[in-house]
Amino acid sequence: MKIAIVRKRYNPFGGAERYLHLLSTHLMQQGHEVHVIANQWPGDKNATSAIFHEVPMIGGLSLLKIWSFAAASWIILRRFQRDVIFSNERIFSQDIFRASDGVHRTWLHIRMRQASPIKKLSLIINPLHWSVRFFDWYIFNKRAFRKIITPSEFIKRDILQTYSRVKEDDIRVIYNGVDLERFRPENKKRYRDAVRLELGLTPTTWLLLFVGTGFERKGLRYAIEALRYLPADATLMVIGKGRTRNYISLARQWGLLERVRFLGPIDGVDRYYAASDLLLLPTLYEPMANVILEALATGIPVVTSRDCGNSEVITDGEDGWIINEPTDAQEIARKVKAAIEKAGDPETELRTRKKAEQFTLQRTAGEIMDVILSVTTTG
Numbered sequence: 001m002k003i004a005i006v007r008k009r010y011n012p013f014g015g016a017e018r019y020l021h022l023l024s025t026h027l028m029q030q031g032h033e034v035h036v037i038a039n040q041w042p043g044d045k046n047a048t049s050a051i052f053h054e055v056p057m058i059g060g061l062s063l064l065k066i067w068s069f070a071a072a073s074w075i076i077l078r079r080f081q082r083d084v085i086f087s088n089e090r091i092f093s094q095d096i097f098r099a100s101d102g103v104h105r106t107w108l109h110i111r112m113r114q115a116s117p118i119k120k121l122s123l124i125i126n127p128l129h130w131s132v133r134f135f136d137w138y139i140f141n142k143r144a145f146r147k148i149i150t151p152s153e154f155i156k157r158d159i160l161q162t163y164s165r166v167k168e169d170d171i172r173v174i175y176n177g178v179d180l181e182r183f184r185p186e187n188k189k190r191y192r193d194a195v196r197l198e199l200g201l202t203p204t205t206w207l208l209l210f211v212g213t214g215f216e217r218k219g220l221r222y223a224i225e226a227l228r229y230l231p232a233d234a235t236l237m238v239i240g241k242g243r244t245r246n247y248i249s250l251a252r253q254w255g256l257l258e259r260v261r262f263l264g265p266i267d268g269v270d271r272y273y274a275a276s277d278l279l280l281l282p283t284l285y286e287p288m289a290n291v292i293l294e295a296l297a298t299g300i301p302v303v304t305s306r307d308c309g310n311s312e313v314i315t316d317g318e319d320g321w322i323i324n325e326p327t328d329a330q331e332i333a334r335k336v337k338a339a340i341e342k343a344g345d346p347e348t349e350l351r352t353r354k355k356a357e358q359f360t361l362q363r364t365a366g367e368i369m370d371v372i373l374s375v376t377t378t379g
Contacts, residue, residue: 003027003372004077006037006087006094008057008069020088022179024050026365035082037073063128066090070135084372090135095375097145102287103158104132107217110284110307114327141165146375149174149368151288152309172371175313177364178293178356185299185349187274195275199237199261206234206340209276209300211269211291215242218289219282219305219326226282227256229333234259236280239272241265273298277343280336282326283308292320297356299349301342303335313359319352 007020024034034050039057053076058068070091077085087094108129112120123129138144140163148171150156156171193203201207212218220238224247227234236259238244244262251260263272273279279295279302288309292302301319304310305326314320321335342348 001084001372001376002033002035002082004035004037004082004085006073006077006085006089006091008038008055008065008089009040022177022361023365023368026361027369030365030369035080037076039069061128063131066128066131066135083376086368086372090132090139092138093144094139095146096149096371097139097147098149098151099155099159100151100287102155102285103162104129104136105162106158107285108133111216114284137163145170146378147172147371149371151176153312154307154309155287172367174364174367174371175359176288176290176293177361178290178297178359179361180297180357182270183273183294183297183356185353187270187298191271191274195271199235199275201235202233204233206231206336207276208234208236208278208280208336209239209272209295210236210280211239211272211294212281212289213241213265215240215244215247217283217285219284220247221250222282222327222329222332223280224251224256224260225254225329226280226332226336227259228254229330230336232259234336235261237261237263237272237276239263239266239269270294270298273300276300278303278336278339280332281305281308282323282332284326286310293356293359296320296352299353301339301348301352303332303339313355315351315355319348319355 005020005024024036028034028049035053036050037053037055039055055069055072055076057072058064069089074092084096085094086096086098088098088100108123111123115123140159143165148166150159150171150173152175153173156173159166159171160168196203210220210223223236227236238261241264248257251257273295278300279292281289281292281302281304283305284307286308292304292310295302296319302314303321303323305323307326311322314322316322321339323332323335325331
């Protein structure tokens with residue numbers, strides 16, 4: 001089959017992008033012809049057997065990027081025959097829409113609760129947010145899809161509660177898959193001591209890992225604040241792309257600057273999972289975090305919030321610890337302490353790995369192919 005996969009930026013640092021890269025590779029191995037519709041592609045485009053269609057996009061303002069990408073991708077998709085459009089972006093029309101970013105209206109409501117009066121005003125009048133909300137409204141209420149895929153029941157419920165024209169049968173929940181070969185407990189023996197030596201940390205330091213872009217949504221502020229209630233040698237390592245100035249300022253204000261390491265967006269993140277004691281992601285709104293599956297596959301427990309799609313597959317107190325209120329730094333600290341007590345236990349490593357093994361890329365790709373076949377055979 002000819003499968004067109006739409007994603008604005010195809011880069012190696014975002015969890016969703018890494019997931020799609022693995023998925024497209026798997027689909028090609030199964031004999032399908034994959035067309036990638038994107039503005040950016042990492043490395044050598046000729047090094048992959050996928051067919052890359054570069055989408056021109058107006059730079060500068062995010063507002064212009066959204067509209068120009070939607071318009072240009074629509075034009076490109078009309079130029080060649082394909083069996084199915086599998087879109088991971090908000091565009092005008094698609095056969096399958098994967099709502100990997102959730103519902104923007106919900107995220108705005110969450111941000112408004114935490115924002116100052118001036119920030120609230122800027123969120124209300126910002127045309128970027130109106131544009132993203134328009135695309136959500138258009139796709140769901142105008143039914144610019146044949147099937148919706150959500151990465152969790154959490155997001156499925158959110159869509160059904162927000163957009164009345166979407167019916168339960170329109171949505172298929174398909175959990176993300178993880179690369180079980182790259183992320184594995186054996187990495188600890190290979191990387192743990194070396195990475196800690198690079199960072200100047202002792203073998204007994206509590207090393208908490210935060211991975212992801214979108215620092216505000218993923219609760220970085222509260223992860224840093226939780227260090228105030230943890231032992232003095234507990235260190236937070238932050239990997240991901242984002243503006244760090246405000247977070248550095250907060251860490252300095254709380255006397256925590258020496259205990260927070262900002263490494264930026266890096267390749268080889270598997271080395272840092274292996275060096276860490278746990279993954280901390282007190283997210284305010286997260287459809288499904290690939291980084292949580294990667295941590296579990298490496299054999300380290302996770303601490304995340306109930307507002308994360310992964311919480312519905314975590315066994316609280318065994319392979320992960322669930323925060324009820326992600327803005328409560330003291331609750332985060334209590335959960336971290338509970339997780340740390342079991343982090344080095346071989347049984348915990350076994351349980352986390354077994355949980356990750358339920359989410360194979362093969363299973364995910366097979367379920368996506370089921371949806372693709374369902375929309376092509378009924379068309």
